Every structure is written in C-alpha cells, then in structure tokens.
Amino acid sequence: MVPPTTAIADVLQLRGLNGWLSPPLRRVHCRMGLLGRARTVQLAAGPGGDDLESLHVLFDDDLRDRVLVVAGAQAAAGAVWGEIHTRAALACRLAAVAVEGGVRDLNAFRDLDLPAWSLYEATAGAGPGVRVASVGAPVTVAGVRVDEGTLIAMDAAGVVAVPGPDVLDDSYAYAEAEEEVISALREGRPLKEAHRHKSQMTAKLRRAL
Template sequence: MLPPTSAIADVLQLRGREGWLSPPLLPVHRAPAVLGTARTVRLAAGPGGLTPLHRLLDEDLGGRVIVIAGAEAAAGAVWGEILTVSALRAGAVGAVVEGGVRDVGAVRELGLPLWALHEATAGPGPLVHVAAVGERVSVAGVPVADGDMIVMDGGGVVAVPDRRVLADAGAYAAAEADVVTALRAGASLAEAYRHKADLVAALRAGHARRELREPARPPAAWR
C-alpha cells in the first residue's frame, strides 16, 4: 500500500529535500494512489510543433507517468481528450503538465490521473515545440529524470528520489494514524502527538547527520 503524498512530502521536508509538484500543479482529475515512472518531455517557446510528443504516445508507456515540463510556453492547452485517449491506450498511468489542459470533462470521464497548472480553451498555438524527450527536466523547480518514481493520489503529486523515502513515509503515515486514534480515544493533542514526535525527531536527526558527513562544497572560484 502506498503512503499518501502528504506523508511523502513531509518526509522529504524533514530530510531537507523537495519533490512535491503540487502546488503549483492543481488536480484536473484526482484518482486513487498511483505509482509510476516518469517519461519526460520538455517544451520550449518557438515554432516546431508537438509531433515528437505525439510519437511518444505511440510508444509502450506501461506504468509510466507522462511529465511535460515547460508547457507554460504554449499559448493554450497542450493536453486534452485526444492525448488522454492516446496515453491510456499506450498504458500510461498518469500525466503531469506544467501548463494548460482542456477537455476537462472528457478527461475526468476517461479516468487518467492528471495534474496541471491551469485550464485553457484554445490549443497550443504554433509557437511552441518539443525541445527534448527522455531528458532530465524541471517541473515547478523540482528536477525530474526520466524513470524517476512519481506518486499521484487525491492529495497531490510527488517525485520520489528513492524507495527509502517511501518506506519512511509509510512509517510516518502509520504514526499519524496513531495520533488520530489517540485523539479519538480522548487524549490531548500534546499526548497524542507523542506517537509521531519520535519519528519526526529521528528523520530530522538523520538529515542533520548527513549534513555533517557531507559538508557543502565551496564555490568553484575557491577551488
């Protein structure tokens, strides 16, 4: 069972890392928890079109989450009903679009988990192109490499750097459940929170120990 994205995001925070893409991405279609691997696309301003993205959707995308960075460069939506049908046919389990999407009603009926920056009525326009496929991209300032784990659920979407984060997030979610159980049994918040406090301290301490072992490198000009 996957831990919720909120628990994953909290663990990343406690480790001094980032990874959550929501916000600024917002849900177009929320769905039960999905774990997939990123298939990355980077768009950029300028003529050229989206043909490489369309070709990508003819690949075998089983278990993949399509991650489209830089889509805010388009005049309108770069994703809609047609691409959703294509993605589902190819086996994709979700899509993340750093830009506009349309045909939201149809997308929700089709059921593909989808998060994006905003809705748009018009299409992408002629002044956007696919700059790269399968390369490391940045979405909302978070680096995502092709093949990275992506977790999507009703609460958000998170890029997960390694499976240890999932294990810690599972323990974190269990501790939060214990807090809720204690509150319902009549404990004060201070008493109930003790179920979670030790784990939070351990995660913070682990981050501090890593910082001590791995001091920041000096700027290149100093070396």
C-alpha cells in the same frame, strides 16, 4: 498501498529536500494514490513549432505504469493536452500525467479516469510556435529536477518526485505514525498526548539523518 503524498513531502522537508510539484501544479483528476516512473518531455517556444504534432510519437510506445511529466508547457498559447491525448495515452496504458501548463476537456480525465495534475485549464489549443525540445532528458518542474525513470507519487492531495526508495520507506512509517495520532484523537485523547506518536517518528527520522 502508496504512502500519502503529504507524508512523502514531510519526509522530504525533514531531509532538507523539495520534491513536491504541487503547488504550482493543481489537481485535474485523481481519486486514488499511485506510483509510476517518469517519462519526461520538455516543451519550448520557438520557430518551427508544429502545434505539438511531434508529441504524437510518444503514443507509439508502451507507457505502462509511466507518469508523463511535461515540462515547459506554459510556453504554449493554450492547452497542450485534451481528450484526444487522454484517449491515446490510455491506449498505451499511461498511469498518469503531470503538465506544467494548460489542459482542457476536463470531463475526459474524469470520465476516462486518467489521473492528472496541471498548472491551469485552458480553452484554446496549444497553437503554433511551441515544439517538443526533448523526450527522456532531465526536466525541471517547480524547481524540482525530474529524470527519466524518477519515481512519481500522485494522489488527490498532491504530486511528488521521490528521490529514492529510502524516502519511500520513511514515508510509510511517517504515515503510520500520523494514523496513530488520528486514532488517538478519535478515542478522545488530548492532542498533546495523541501527537507523541508523530513526534517520536519525526525525532527518529531526524536522528537517522
């Protein structure tokens, strides 16, 4: 089971960190929570751009349990990802994709069930003049550094880069405390009483820091 991205983001806030990529990324399609290791791609504008054909080399790899993080995709005139990429990615067993730019063919994400977040939907394709600047190097999305292999959590509420297993462990405990608050509210207890579960967990995490 994956802790909610909202819980992970709250734990990061308590630690004075920022790892959430949403916003600015917005949900395209994602039904269930998942964890995967980042496969990083940096796009850039510039002469010699090949309409992203060089991106095709990615699909020669086994991308099992990977989350493709495409940074700099807003440099393209339109969408850098669509149904063709979605089908190719699923054949390589890609777990999910996060695109800092435009995507299209949104029905394909839903019909083929590829979890995805992006900046926006676009009608036209990427167009010329955009290229793959690097694959596997560190990238930055929404001010968050994502390294090759960084753990990425994704669900219907958000997408977050997880800096380490200790954050993940604390997020499970934090999410459990929030569920206790909700259970208490369902039982008719007042919010002040119900919220003590979360308050205690927050205090515990702060003391640990």
